[in-house]
Amino acid sequence: MTARVEPLPHGERPALDTLISRFDSGSAAVEVNFRRLMPSVTPPRGGHAIHPYPAKLLVNIPQFFLAALCPDHGDKLLDPFCGSGTVLYEAALAGLRPLGSDSNPLARLVTRAKLTSINRDVVGDELALIMQRYPMLAPDIPDVINLDYWFSDRISQTLGKLRAAIAQCVSTRHRPLFDVSFSATVKRVSYADPRLSVPVKINPARSARYGAKGDEVLRRLARLENVDVAAVFWSIVSQNSRRLRQVREGDAEIPFTIFDDARALNLADASIDIAITSPPYVGAQKYIRASSLSLGWLGFTPECKLRPHERVSIGREHLGAEEIWQTEGTGILAADALLDEIAARNPLRARIAQRYLLEMRDALAELARVMRTGADLILVVGPNLVAGFEFPTPAFLEELARRAGFATHLHLIDSIESRGLMTKRNRTAGVIQQESVFLLKRGPVDV
Structure with a gap:
């Protein structure tokens, strides 16, 4: 399920319409460099640097799509896997109303700090x-x-x-x-x-x-x-x-909302105008372990326990005994066949990967519920290895999104140059060397 890639001519910086036309002409993923598509904004966005956080989304990606799609002032933008708030901070700067979700209390705190006006x-x-x-x-x-x-x-x-x-x-x-x-x-x-x-x-x-x-x-x-x-x-x-x-100082408050579970957003049906998100990976970045010292000092680890936070994280590396192998599978034939191969080599890694896809299915279904018809979803995700097998997460998530009611309008591939995004998830997970960026549209809601 590896995507066929069409590179752009050297030095070309096309507009979004040109990229969509190129994709439509051959249905091949178009290779881009978001650093060239959207050079860094001057002056720099200082709020992105208030706290370190692993595997931050490349800021050029939301900047490019916010500039290209031109959402209306006050539109509601959702990032259901908001991390430290890169997308939501850019949304606030663009005059949108940011809404987000993350299971990590530290991520939610950093995001709130970025979006809360100060004197x-x-x-x-x-x-x-x-x-x-x-x-x-x-x-x-x-x-x-x-x-x-x-x-x-x-x-x-x-x-x-x-x-x-x-x-x-x-x-x-x-x-x-x-x-x-x-x-x-x-x-x-x-x-x-x-x-x-x-x-x-x-x-x-x-x-x-x-x-x-x-x-x-x-x-x-x-x-x-x-x-x-x-x-x-x-x-x-x-x-x-x-x-x-x-962002905004003084009395100009930014209305924003942060939830803790992408699978259960307390939002009305069809209430979101645009979504930009980068979900966690299979055998995910160790976000909770990476945050452990901060979580402790902030009072989030009573009795020195991290597991309560890990249990609610999608893409986690530890599963409870009750999270057993689902014999009915994910419903994606290619994914289920690959998971069977992984299970023969490493049953635990197969169970983790299957659980990831099942939980991402629920998250994408919830995302489809809250987005209005015709709304744009930008989905950023990379492949990696699971127990030594290539795991085409982008293809699997694209299929899950399609089943949830989204249609693919554009598939871009960007090589990762920042080593901050090339962290091994575990000994058999490899590194992320490129990301797929999908532009999807929410189709009509089935009646």
């Missing part, structure tokens, strides 16, 4: 009050998994005092900004290797494996002995306050 003068006053009060407060240290492994006692005590000061000094309106900045501080002052999304402790004994940047990583470890945690926090809050000025 920079008040933020400055609240920050000054935190810096004044935190040394005198008792530390508020929540349940953090392996706390002593990732943080020195001195750093933990300071983080706990800052957390207590945030609770005392910050208004509800600005709490997302301060919590996100606190989370970024946590990552900055932990013993985790900053080059990796999933926490791995810096180990001087393995410096030879760190490559060209090994010395820099080890210097970071040395700096942590005397790091001024409060100064790091102050700097991050100040930077993020400046970055977020590009």
Whole structure:
């Protein structure tokens, strides 16, 4: 089910209509480079940088489609797998009403911080009050998994005092900004290797494996002995306050809504005008594990447990005993045949992949329910390996979308140049080297 690809002539930057015509002429996926189709906007969108997050969607993709499709001001845009809010932030900047969903509490928090308007003068006053009060407060240290492994006692005590000061000094309106900045501080002052999304402790004994940047990583470890945690926090809050000025400041609130499950959106039928989304992959990015230190310090892991968050994630790598192999399959013959082959080699990976497709089927059906007839869906997804087998996720999701009521109007393929998107999901999952970008339209609702 590998897509036939038609490359564009070198240097060509066609409009969307040209790409659709080229696709219609041969039904082959058209190879593009979104960095050339939509060069980076100037000035840069500072809000995208308020917090690190694994496998962020290339911002040029939503920028291209928002510019090409020209949705009306105030239209409702949905991203049911919003991650850290890349699409929703661009929607807000374009004058649309953003709605999103994500199962990861950290992702929802970062998205809220990006979309919540701030008063920079008040933020400055609240920050000054935190810096004044935190040394005198008792530390508020929540349940953090392996706390002593990732943080020195001195750093933990300071983080706990800052957390207590945030609770005392910050208004509800600005709490997302301060919590996100606190989370970024946590990552900055932990013993985790900053080059990796999933926490791995810096180990001087393995410096030879760190490559060209090994010395820099080890210097970071040395700096942590005397790091001024409060100064790091102050700097991050100040930077993020400046970055977020590009949305809307003062009293101009952006109406937005964030849900926690793409399969159960609390939205009316046919209420969404456009959707842009990049679903998780099979054997997904370890979003919850990558967020574990932040989730702990933000109070989202009582009793130091991550599994409750993992259980509600689509594309998760751990399944409950009740999530058994479904003998009736996914309904896609090619997918079921491939899953049978995978099961003969690795039954667990086959069960994970089957569960992924079944849950994506439910998510796409819910997406079809809430989108109006004729609405555009931009679906961004890449293939990868499952137990050593090539798993054509784009083709399978396109078929599931078709069965949910969408028609394909365009299929683009973009090679991935950012190493941030080329992370191994597990030992047999390979890396993502290209993405399929589909433009689909919601067909008439069956009566």
